[in-house]
Amino acid sequence: MTTERERRFVGPRRGQLIFALVFLTLSVLLLALIGEQTAWVKKTQLFAQPRFWPAVSLGGMVLLGGLHVYALPWRRTSRYDLWEARLWGRSLEFAVWFMGYVLLVPLVGYLPVTLVFVPLLARRMGYRSGWMLGISVGFAVAVVVVFKVVLGVRIPGALLYDYLPAGLRSFFILYL
């Protein structure tokens, strides 16, 4: 049966204990490394010490994180916590998609990679109709045109563009 303490807890139950424990463990580990990772400078005021703010922040993380764990209405993980942790892990797939996109752009080029990435990811998400494919391609072209051509954001030309004829190369590097 749900207790009064659980009922008053803000947010869902699943995953809370795992998150709080991992957060606290990492905070304690970082605090334990403070002597090694920061310096104490002689003849310098406490507030001007390079170690002062890391100590304050990590101290706060350990103290408040510890109190948060103490105040949680649960002391044991349930299967729902584990399912939730598995779901967090599933988000890694999209982080990999993103990193793949990031690593391919400097090699193949912004426009070509975007033209493949958007429809491919849309297909992976279940949009397989010709209409959605068209929208995906249109969106990819629009993004490149708006950001690289109109706003001129800094995305360097790809390695592949070096193999293009001289006239085309500079156009591709500048606009695509």
Next chain:
Amino acid sequence: MDLFLSAIDILMRWDVALALLAGSVGGVLIGAIPGVGPAVAIAILLPATFSMDPIVGLTVLLGIYGSSMYGGAIPAILINTPGTAVNALTTYDGYPMTARGEPRRALSLAYSASFFGGVFSVICLILFAPVLAKVAPMFGSREIFLAALLGLLLVVVAHRGQALIAGALACLGIFLNSVGMEPVKYTQRYTFGQDFLSSGVNLIVVVLGLFALSQAFVLLMDEDEKVHLNKLRGGMFQGLRELARHPRVTAVSASFGVLMGMIPGVGEFTAQFMSYTYAQKTSKRPQDFGNGSSEGLIAAETANNAVPAAAMVPLLALGIPGEALTAMMLSVFYVHNVVPGPALFQNDMDFVVALYLALLVLNVLVLVFLLFATRSLVQVVKIPNRFLGVCILTLSFVGVYSLRNSATDCLIAAGFGIFGFILKRLSLPAVPIILGMVLGGIMEVKLRAGMARVKEPLDFINRPISFILFIIIILVLASHLLRVWRDRKELKEAEWQTKTASTSFGQLMSRRKNSFLKDRGKEVRARHSKLLRRLRGLF
């Protein structure tokens, strides 16, 4: 008058006009799409604005900030889903109006109330600017440190029921800001010997991860929802007339918006809550609230739209952002070497007034756009969630990669994206991390400068403003502790009432005796004594 003319002169440029148009239309569109929100859009556009003039870049970002709440009212009223988080209260009275066949009336009322809130706050601030210009120079290092500390404290205590973890996350933000080469003694802090950490953790990378990428992950892992839209009937101008029938609620709500917006860390939610409560308490028909009351809708929409202009006050006057969106805007100032703070009010008052005038024009543009384009605009709520996730992931790349063309930045952003996704799943706030990063940097610099000039710790608060700020900090802390104590007392009482077993000492002892005498109790005691013997044997 000269000030106004020079401010108008700053705005009389084709690129500023274009920025105003793009900001207003773009903001409305972004607000109208549930699941995007201004934070995601501003995070993505931030690096693109670095190549623009400060006034152009800030106008685009302010445009998105100011107009997204207008757009956010559309899905809140039509499909009971707030477009932005601050439109949640709009669903209370907006959707019931749609359900009873008055969607046009609700939309028109929401636009009119938002317009009044926006314009009222800008006018208040233009009139208030000379006073601010006089007060701002009184803020030295100590005062700015205390104001930043107060801002951080308010952000933490505003998360009722989550203050502990919000505080821990704010500390995480301060820690992230301290990573890298320390600028005074040139020592490394938590770089683990890695070169990429020497320059520190970039705020924009964290912002993009926590707001844009995490939202993309949420949408990509979500299910698409079927959206049913009602047909819009009736005139769009009736809201303006109806608004005029409730001048008291409108004026009070706008005032709450301005006041709450100026206090760092408080923002839209408190302003809305106070306005809504006031409107309900003073209404002749309080029973209508939550069932399609026009006063409720006016209170919610007027208050939230009065906040953006007011939120610029601590940012411009003291260089202290009160929430995540203004924290992002601070980086635009820094990139252009424009340092917001007392000096800005003294030296570039025309720039400040130009920003406020831009906000004024923006409100007019948005209202005109919405009055004529709502019918076509409502279609954007039909964009499927997962496809929106694909779009945000693609756009996030531009935001992170264009910053320094670094794959490492993208990896860090992806890491923060997953962290932000976890926070969203657990309903934990990400804003304290961003404010911790921004205000942590300000506090470090100002505390060092402030303490260099004091002999005893109490000298730190020996000036009037620093003393007042210190007293406010103590009051905020005390009131928060009092609230925690009351909540705890209430919880104990509630637990007491729902408890089935008696808690009297005599009965406890008797239950314990019974437990010892039962077979199960004997078994447990035997096991425990066996374990104790083994433990003793070890030594």
